[in-house]
Amino acid sequence: MLCGNRWVRVTQDLADAFQPGDSLIALQEMGELLRVSAADIKIADDAVSEASRAFAALTRASDQQISLFYEKFAELLSDDQLFRTVQIANEKDVEAALEKGRSVTRLRIDEKMRNDMVEGLLMWSRLDLARDHVMSTVEHVGWNVDVVQAPLGVVGFVFEGRPNVFADATGVLRSGNTVVFRIGSDALGTARAISQHMLAPALVASGLPEKAVVLIDSPTHGAGWALFAHSGLSLAIARGSGTAVAQLGAVARQSGIAVSLHGTGGAWMIMGQSARADDISSFVRHSLDRKVCNTLNVVAMTSDVSEHNVQAVLNGISTAATQRATRAIVHVRHTAQLLLSSCETPDNLDIVWSADIDYSREYEWENQPELALLFGSDIHDCIASFNAHSPQFVVSCLSQDQKDHDLVWRECNAPFVGNGFTRWVDGQYALKRPELGLSNWQGGRLLGRGGVLSGDGVHTVRLRAQQTDTGVHR
Secondary structure, three states, X not given: OEEOOEEOOOOHHHHHHOOOOOEEEEEOOOOEEEEXXXXXXXXXXXXXXXXXXXXXXXXXXXXXXXXXXXXXXXXXXXXXXXXXXXXXXXXXXXXXXXXXXXXXXXXXXXXXXXXXXXXXXXXXXXXXXXXXXXXXXXXXXXXXEEXXXXXXXXXXXXXXXXXXXXXXXXXXXXXXXXXXXXXXXHHHHHHHHHHHHHHHHHHHHHOOOOOOEEEOOOOOHHHHHHHHOXXXXXXXXXXOOOHHHHHHHHHHHHOOOOEEEOOOOOEEEEEXXXXXXXXXXHHHHHOOOOOOOOOEEEEEEEOOOOHHHHHHHHHHHHHHHHHOOOXXXXXXXXXXXXXXXXXXXXXXXXXXXXXXXXXXXXXXXXXXXXXXXXXXXXXXXXXXXXXXXXXXXXXXXXXXXXXXXXXXXXXXXXXXXXXXXXXXXXXXXXXXXXXXXXXXOOOOOOOOOOOEEEHHHOOEEEEEXXXXXXXXXX
């Protein structure tokens, strides 16, 4: 079969599995063939159709009703008796994931995750409604034109397997949109419980359309592909990274649907000669408190770095490991042995010496911090390494020299640039808005928006002319 500019062989397994009503998606970017079953196509079509009808009905809902939805959702999530049903479902999800050898770091729902979800929902309830917001007005003699921010339509999400995405997904209602989302199979049981006991009752209690938020109740990847290929979507958002997310992005793009992807995670630090040792230890330590996309992945230093500053990096890593009662793994090239020879390696650090290191690799760790050290000839070399090997996501410059900070800002191709710890990159933490997704610049810079996509940022723009002089003409 011709797929883009290459021939792709249809395997016997694919041919045998194909049934009447199935669909075949040929990914031109990747040269892959994806079979979408008739059942998955129907699930996605029903969900998008229901959300489309809800979008039309949502235009008749008041601002107060939308705020009330978030308040009710938060109230039900705070109910200990109801929450116990969610915990029971989550415990089953966690147990099943562990049996499959999966990570459960972000799957396990605890009190902190619950509180963060409640805080996110209440934050949405307090935000000014963004529907039909007049962004600007152009005045003419006898008439004017309002530039109006307006609802976009149906937004499709595919989330990784973690239960706290409900607060994120429902954020699009704030700006008058509706949402269809699929959650990773590991968290599907938890998602069903939240949807049944909290989400659906909150929609009913507030008088919003019951299908304004639709959970695709399917564990298959095909349901996600069918969703992202549906012409009824106005925007497709895929959270997470890896091959699965790349496939989803390719499906949406060749279907003509605007898409927001996260991409690979992993933050970098670039350290100048003038960085202070105490600052370094603190920033490194607080960038390794847990493994998420903005966790420190590579520390880049110049080859003339001081012994004290290298020791500060090691001490910061060690402290982070100590706080987790574990050991840390640090990858270093053999060529840097002399630079570390005068340092004292903490007892809970395992230095892995290698002839070569893939600095583009994101270290996926559960409890044991893992990262790489890179030594460049100068700060320009460190910046070049960032642009060549990083996911072009988060970079932090540690230096007392403003010229270093200006250089990193100008030359590092990253949407998130800081001067301290890396874990600040989060919509709710940094911008006080629950995020729908973060995006790196691996696939290029983003048109007209930042790397944090928030619910009130999902909109279209309409022009509304108001004529006061009946004689105006061309």
